[in-house]
Amino acid sequence: MKDLLVRVAIGGMLMVCGLICVAMPAQVYSFILDLTVVYCLLNCVYLAYMYSKEKKKADLLFSVLSFFFVIVLKEYTHFPEWIIRVTFGAYCLVCALAMLVQYVLHVINHIPGKIGFLFLTLLYALLGGFLLFNPEFETGLLMRFFGLYFVVLGIQYLHDAWESVQPEVRYRWKRHIRIMLPPVLCVFFPDWAIRSVNKYLSEGKTPELYDRKMDESTPLKVMVHVGPEGFQKVGHICFAYKDVVYSYGNYDVTSFRFNQTIGDGAFFNVPLEKYIPNAMRAEKNSIFEYGIHLEEEQIEEVERQLDLLERRAYRWYTKIEQEDGYDNFAAYRHDYPSRLHYRTGAKFYKLKKGKFKTYWVLGDNCAAFIDIILGQLGSDVLSVRGIITPGTYYDFLETEYGKRGSPIVYRTIHPWNDQLAHDYREKSRKFFA
Numbered sequence: 316m317k318d319l320l321v322r323v324a325i326g327g328m329l330m331v332c333g334l335i336c337v338a339m340p341a342q343v344y345s346f347i348l349d350l351t352v353v354y355c356l357l358n359c360v361y362l363a364y365m366y367s368k369e370k371k372k373a374d375l376l377f378s379v380l381s382f383f384f385v386i387v388l389k390e391y392t393h394f395p396e397w398i399i400r401v402t403f404g405a406y407c408l409v410c411a412l413a414m415l416v417q418y419v420l421h422v423i424n425h426i427p428g429k430i431g432f433l434f435l436t437l438l439y440a441l442l443g444g445f446l447l448f449n450p451e452f453e454t455g456l457l458m459r460f461f462g463l464y465f466v467v468l469g470i471q472y473l474h475d476a477w478e479s480v481q482p483e484v485r486y487r488w489k490r491h492i493r494i495m496l497p498p499v500l501c502v503f504f505p506d507w508a509i510r511s512v513n514k515y516l517s518e519g520k521t522p523e524l525y526d527r528k529m530d531e532s533t534p535l536k537v538m539v540h541v542g543p544e545g546f547q548k549v550g551h552i553c554f555a556y557k558d559v560v561y562s563y564g565n566y567d568v569t570s571f572r573f574n575q576t577i578g579d580g581a582f583f584n585v586p587l588e589k590y591i592p593n594a595m596r597a598e599k600n601s602i603f604e605y606g607i608h609l610e611e612e613q614i615e616e617v618e619r620q621l622d623l624l625e626r627r628a629y630r631w632y633t634k635i636e637q638e639d640g641y642d643n644f645a646a647y648r649h650d651y652p653s654r655l656h657y658r659t660g661a662k663f664y665k666l667k668k669g670k671f672k673t674y675w676v677l678g679d680n681c682a683a684f685i686d687i688i689l690g691q692l693g694s695d696v697l698s699v700r701g702i703i704t705p706g707t708y709y710d711f712l713e714t715e716y717g718k719r720g721s722p723i724v725y726r727t728i729h730p731w732n733d734q735l736a737h738d739y740r741e742k743s744r745k746f747f748a
Contacts (some may be wrong), residue, residue: 319476319717326472329465336462340455348395352388355381396454403457404446406497409677411439413702416577417678424672468496478718488693488715488722501706505541506548508709509601509730526726533606533724535617536587537685539709540600543731547600550705552681554688556617558587561624563684565674566652566663567631580674581631582624582684583652585661593659595731602729605712607692608722616691624687628664677702692722 336343362378365371387394418432446452538560540551553562563582565571570579594600609617635653640646647653655661666672671679671687682703686694694711716723 319480322472322476322714322717326469326476329469329472331469333462333465333467333469336458336465338462340458340462344396344454344458348388348392351395352385355385355388359385399454399457400446400452404443407439407443407446410702411436411443413675413677414439416675420577420673420675420678421670424669426670475714475718480719488689496707496710501710502549502704504706505539505550505601505603505709508603508713509541509728533608534614535607535609535688537605537607537689537708537712538591539603539605539705539712540594541603542598542600550709551600552685552705552708554685555587555590556621556688560585560587560590561621563671563674563681565676567665568650576676578674579665580671580679581663581665582628582671583655583661583663585655585659589659590661591729593655595729597654597658599731601731603709603712604727604729605716605723606725606727607689608724609692613692617688620687620691625664627667627669629667631663631665633663681705682708 359378359381362374362381366374366378414432414436418429418436420426421429421432446457534557536555538553538555540553541548542550551562551564553560555561561582561584563580565575565578566581566583567579572578591602591604594602633647633652633656634650635641635644635647635657640653641657644654644657647657652661652663656663671684674680680703682705685708712723715721716726
């Protein structure tokens with residue numbers, strides 16, 4: 316009920332704010348500017364007070380910077396407008412670059428259906444260039460655009476809330492346009508969620524870690540990972556079918572290009588019963604696991620897709636396999652494929668041709684790989700092309716899980732901490748018994 320009320324409140328606020336932005340863009344912009352000035356002044360006073368008490372140089376520095384920023388806002392009233400225009404323009408150019416790289420990779424790998432990427436590249440590039448190099452662009456127009464986006468997103472939130480209170484009648488996903496939050500906001504959703512869970516645990520409370528809506532077997536499971544530090548916070552997503560995990564990524568260090576953003580696409584298979592304990596104990600990952608109900612024809616389609624995937628794959632051997640280094644594991648500890656194979660027996664495969672032959676962090680990544688299965692079931696996460704992250708999928712899975720008749724019939728949270736990781740096997744046996 317709490318999640319439902321939060322979703323309704325967010326949807327309502329987004330719609331109200333969006334309509335105000337559309338109706339009064341100049342007034343909204345002025346209000347935001349005045350609010351920023353007031354906040355910076357209060358922050359300046361607060362930090363100055365903290366410096367007088369604790370004598371921290373950082374407090375004094377940021378207090379001066381806050382005051383300086385207020386002067387800039389008052390003297391150069393178009394500066395915030397420039398920030399908004401340049402930030403949004405730069406974001407559009409990043410999207411254009413992501414689409415262009417994906418287009419080039421599809422041309423190299425002879426993948427059909429690449430014209431859409433070229434069209435999006437041109438669209439994003441034109442919009443980004445217009446924003447960056449046209450100083451006479453009216454901020455009001457941009458505010459109206461944001462307002463319309465807020466209204467549509469608010470409708471999506473309210474629609475999801477409405478569906479979550481409908482009678483518990485099983486429905487199937489349908490492929491249609493779905494408006495999502497920007498990837499830059501979604502990217503840290505799993506990290507924020509697991510922080511909330513761990514906070515509950517540290518306070519001696521018991522959050523819902525194991526929640527099953529229906530008592531039935533689910534051959535398909537989707538797992539969203541999040542680690543404790545660095546790039547691990549962005550997360551990873553994979554799936555398991557009949558308790559065999561399929562996980563895609565950029566695993567071959569010899570193929571890394573452009574700071575590991577591009578490389579040979581590879582996936583591995585490993586039993587689920589070995590994979591989750593290893594992810595928690597050895598890799599220190601927290602995992603959100605979702606069980607998805609499949610009907611008979613959907614099972615056949617999933618198996619057909621997996622058969623197609625495996626037919627265009629060939630066995631790739633990790634360093635520890637190539638060099639027969641099983642007696643010297645320490646030398647391979649920093650190579651993830653080697654240590655995963657050593658600890659779990661995971662087998663890695665590369666793609667000979669077609670989609671996912673080349674990994675691209677802002678295109679054909681682990682989240683896009685999930686779509687070869689969920690897309691066949693009607694999931695609409697990738698129906699609007701753009702940068703998709705594990706956080707985007709996490710937001711979709713959580714939303715769908717909250718609906719009574721959703722195909723997602725259970726959710727299990729595996730939060731990493733020393734005690735829970737140690738006790739995982741016993742807890743999982745009791746849960747799945």
